[in-house]
Amino acid sequence: MQLGLFDTLRSKPIRLPLAPHGSVLHAASDPDFTFRLPHPRMVWDRAAIEVHRHEDGMWMWSASLADSEGSSYRVGPKWGKFAETREDALFFAVEELEARIGKKAGSDAALILKWLNALKDNPEAFK
Structure with a gap:
C-alpha cells in the first residue's frame, strides 16, 4: 500500500484475529454510518461501506463489493x-475496496474507484 502525504497523520488500523464465531450487527440493526454506491438495475449496491462504533469506543468497518466475484460482509467485531x-x-x-478492485478494467471498476476517491479524506462524509 502506497502512503500519501496525509496518511502519516492517521493512526494505524487495529487488526485483531478473525473470530469465526464472533458477532456482527444483526439484520435488524443499522450501523452508525452506511455509504452506498447503488446499482442502477439490481437490488444490491455496487459497493457499500459500513462504519459502526464498538462498545469499547473503537470504530469498526466493513467493505462490500458486488462485481463478477462479489464479496460482502456485515460490520462487526468478528x-x-x-x-x-x-x-x-x-x-x-x-x-x-481499492485493493480488492486492484487493476480491474471496465466501467464498473472505474465508477467504484471514482466513488471511493470522493469518500476518501472527505470531511463532509459524515454529515
Missing part, C-alpha cells in the same frame, strides 16, 4: 477490523 476514529475507519474501508 472481523477484527478496528480504527481509533470513524474517519480512519472509513479511510481503511476505502483502502480495502
